[in-house]
Amino acid sequence: MSAPDRPDLNRRTLIKSTAGLVAAAGLAQGGLSPATAAMTGSAREINMHGDGTYATVPLVKDDITLTVVQTRVRAVDAKSPAKGMQENLDHMLKAIDKVFHFNPPSDIVQFHEFPLTGFDVWTRKEVLGLAIEVPGKETGAIGAKAKQYGCYIVFGSYVVDPDWPNHVLSLTTIIGPDGQVADKHWKARNIKGVFPGIELYTTTIYDVLDEYVERYGADAVIPVTRTPVGNLATSSVQREPELFRAFAMKGAEILLRTASGGFSEIDVQACALYNGVYTTMCNNAVSPGNPNFFEDAGVGSGNSMILGPRGEELAKARMDEAAISTRIPLARFRQRHRQPIVHIDLYRPVWEQYQNAYGPNLFSEYQPTDLYDAKRFLQDKSGWK
DSSP: OOOOGGHHHHHHHHHHHHHHHHHTTTTTTTOOOHHHHHSSSOOOOOOOOOSOOOOOOSSSSSSEEOOOOOOOOOOOOTOHHHHHHHHHHHHHHHHHHHHEEEEEEEEEEEOOOOOTTOOOOHHHHHHHHHHOOSSSSHHHHHHHHHHHHTEEEEEEEEETTTTSSTTEEEEEEEEEEEEEEEEEEEOOOOOOSSTTTTOOOOTTTGGGGHHHHHOGGGGGOOEOOOOOOOOEEEEOOOSOHHHHHHHHHHHHHHEEEESSOOOOOHHHHHHHHHHHEEEEEEEOOTTOOTTSSSOOOOSOOOOOOOOOOTOEEEEOSSSSEEEEEEEEEEEEEEHHHOOOOHHHHHHHHHHHHHHOSSSSSSTTSSOOOOOOHHHHTTTTTTOOO
């Protein structure tokens, strides 16, 4: 299970007390939150090696097959979501069957950001009523397919968690070949200050950073799931290369990225090239019948892709529903692969001085009711001129 499934009160006490000591020593100057100070202090628990190697588990096979499934996105009716949720789940399960019908078996099957719920301009109350639980009914059905075909299945969704009441989470779930939830990754951050008239209100790690670290530890902030088919990291974050650099530093070998309605191909290609790892982008397909949206479902549907560690295109979809696959010689890759080469001592003073426009923990005390309330709430929170 993932770190977020294992709250540790002793760890929380340690991090809180250490954060105070670090702050007292002056390491928390410049606006660092207590959790961030703890991560940079002596109590750091981040799983990283200092010799360029990284933690792994033994591979089940030398070569693995990775499949990206580009399916339509269709928003459910928030007033009565059960029918739409079941239809979307059935569509997803049928797509899994198609991946394995008259095709070589896949070891990892990846879906996009919202195959179950779709997305729309919903209020928090509406999303709380349609979001899934992990584990839950939907992961049970998808897990049965994972067990049937002996593969990992990766997908995103809006999620509710009783440990985080009133919060709407954007999670990517990894289900293992035993049919159980192997891991679940929170979205790292939402971009703020760029959408006209609205702000996203889903809770990310950054939005509750101190409490997240207190509950789950510093290592869970940049989660890498070590499996017998490779070290996996997932994200729906776009255009933040620092995040993917951190994943690669921690040993991610396959970056499983998702999008909704469009992405930058250059961003994905650079992500693979600069970090020397296999990288995917799973976007939604053109989506007929998606309520309140045109069929392109955003600024650009389709073009899901799989890239190699030199940024080379290994497979690419068009606009319609499709599955693209590639064979990854993972054992051979692992023999020579190391962490990215970064001359961090050159840059560390600049990083330590940098201040984000929006600080962490902004949703710890207040969760906006909708996209427009989020805009109102955040409009005076930026520290930039």
